Amino acid sequence: MAGVFSNKKKIRGWKRRVKQIDQWKKGCMHLDLEELQATRRDYVKLWIDPFYRLNRRNPPVWYSRLLLEAMIEVYHAWSRQMAGFNEPYYLRIWFYHPNFIQSQLVVAFREGLHFYDNTFEAGGESQVFPWELYGTVPGLEDFIWEPAAEPEPYCLPGQPGSQAAQVWLGRIQ
Numbered sequence: 001m002a003g004v005f006s007n008k009k010k011i012r013g014w015k016r017r018v019k020q021i022d023q024w025k026k027g028c029m030h031l032d033l034e035e036l037q038a039t040r041r042d043y044v045k046l047w048i049d050p051f052y053r054l055n056r057r058n059p060p061v062w063y064s065r066l067l068l069e070a071m072i073e074v075y076h077a078w079s080r081q082m083a084g085f086n087e088p089y090y091l092r093i094w095f096y097h098p099n100f101i102q103s104q105l106v107v108a109f110r111e112g113l114h115f116y117d118n119t120f121e122a123g124g125e126s127q128v129f130p131w132e133l134y135g136t137v138p139g140l141e142d143f144i145w146e147p148a149a150e151p152e153p154y155c156l157p158g159q160p161g162s163q164a165a166q167v168w169l170g171r172i173q
Helices: 014-028 033-039 061-083
Strands: 041-045 089-097 104-109 144-149 166-171
Touching: 014 061, 033 041, 061 089, 061 104
Parallel strands: none
Antiparallel strands: 041 104, 089 104, 089 166, 144 166
């Protein structure tokens, strides 16, 4: 039997898990314009059970590819909606590797345009995007991926120490 913090626990109902991606995508496809107008920024995380819980686990690579494809579709939908404002905006996919389930989409504009500028430290230029794992995802090659790093990795009590994850900030010119 796998341990509590293991990524190898058996997961049942993969067809249902794939449907959860579609439900997540449908729920995120339209920006919450009221929230965006009020706070000048918005974001969505990959709140997909059973991976995004208190003890977060990474999904298998094939499932992560499906999630990344959905994130790219949501990115394009948000980009079209933000273009309607005719103002500069910050729209990025924050792609975490190897902690994929922490990835998220963020958008900011007006007074919040520079809110995310100091979120990450500069990443090493020697870092290479994991194309071998995700290169087959449609639309991924259109993105410019800038390496970054979390300032300090967080570690929940009782979990083994975690190393700093590589973060890739993805955008389309």
